[in-house]
Structures are given as structure tokens and as C-alpha cells.
Amino acid sequence: MENCMFPMEFLRVTQRPGIGSHRGSKAIDLGGRDTGKDKVYAPFSGTVVRTRKGANGELYLVSDAPVRFADGSTDYCTVTFIHDEAFNVPEGTHVVQGQYIYDEGGMGSGRPHKFGNHLHMEVSRGKVSARQVANKYGVYCTAIQMDINKAMMLGNDVTVMDAGGMEWHRRTECEAPVQAQNAYTVRAGDSWWRIAEQQLGSGTKLYKLAAANGKTVNSPLHPGDKLTLEV
Ligand SMILES: [Zn+2]
Secondary structure (H helix, E strand, C coil): CCECECCCCEEEEEECCCCHHHCCCCCEEECCCCCCCCEEECCCCEEEEEEECCCCCEEEEEECCCEECCCCCEECEEEEEECCCCCCCCCCCEECCCCEEEECECCECCECCCCCCEEEEEEEECCCCCCCEECCCCCEECCCECCHHHHCEECCCCEEEECCCCCCCEHHHHCCCCCCCCEEECCCCCCHHHHHHHHCCCHHHHHHHHHHCCCCCCCCCCCCCEEECCC
């Protein structure tokens, strides 16, 4: 399963969720490096289900399969990208995670350069309708928005310039910890005591360890034998 990844190289939040033109919305605006138009990369593999040239330059990307979000939950995902002036990936294109698909821009109400270059982004849980509907404040939103910092993980190479007061998580923090080992393969030189000491934390557990494996502490151990550590 793919992780849902933050789609730019630089994280600079220029407008937070819930305020101004994001009232009642979980959208964020991103300014990237602020040295022109930063590139935007696919946060997961999916299909560009709709582009809207003119208007606000929207592009909607839907995941191929459920993805893993930063909060550990999983589902299909739809991401809305807004303000590009020139699409480099046409509607209907299948893209792979990490592919360059979009640019910051200033497209607004059909006018290029109406705004300073930025990316307005919304993340929705599930496969939602590729369109925006006005909320009670008159702010246009895609359905079933997620908190973007709880949805997207930051790759270790993303440079955080302004986190917007939001708590973001690196991919490495989000990945499930390695499962505690419950089995062990005997190596040359092992003894019941040594395995109990190293794997169970106490050499005196050798009796339990042997019993759990249907043996006694006098049973020989051979390299390659498989033992359960569930004692
Ligand atoms: Zn915005």
C-alpha cells in the first residue's frame, strides 16, 4: 500500500485552514520556495479524473487503491490542486507516485496571474466527486476534507520552511513499528540460556522457552531450528 505523501519539495504554508478564503475549509495554500513556480508531484499513484482549464485551474487526482494516511488510517484518496495556469498532465492520465504533475500558479476566475504563485490544496478521504461545492460561508470545497497534516506524510527530503503552526509527520515516524519478534531461528553456538537471555530478557526463562517448544533444557539445539518465543 502506498503512503499519501506531501507533494512538494518545500513546505511553506501561506494560508492555513479555516481562515479567510478557507473559512470552514481544511484547504491550505502553499508557497514552496517562493522563487517562482514550484513543481507538484503525485502524492500517490492514481488517475487525473478531471482538469478545469480557466476558472481556478483545478486538477483532481484519485488514488488507484487505498493509501495509508499520516494518522495511520487507510482509504482511497482524492486530492484537489488549484491555481495552475498550464496543465502538463491531461485529464484521464494515469500517473505514478512522485510523478511531476502540476505547478504552482496564480489562476483565478479564468484570469492567469490573478494571484501570486501558489498551490491551493485539499485532501479528501475516499473517491469523492471531482467538483467543488460552496459551504455555508460561500467557500468552495471538495467533499469529505481531511486535515492535510493528518493525511499527508512528509518525505525525509522535504524542507520545512513554514509549517503554518500545524503538526506534520515524517514518513519514517508514520510507518508502523516493526512487529515484536515472536519466532527465532537458532544460530551456531546458541544455547537455551543464551536465547532466553537475548530474546526474552532473562536467561532464567530457559525452562519456559524449552517447554514452549516441546523440549527440555537438555534437548540439543541445531542451527536452523525454528523456536517460538511465545512463552
Ligand atoms: Zn487557498
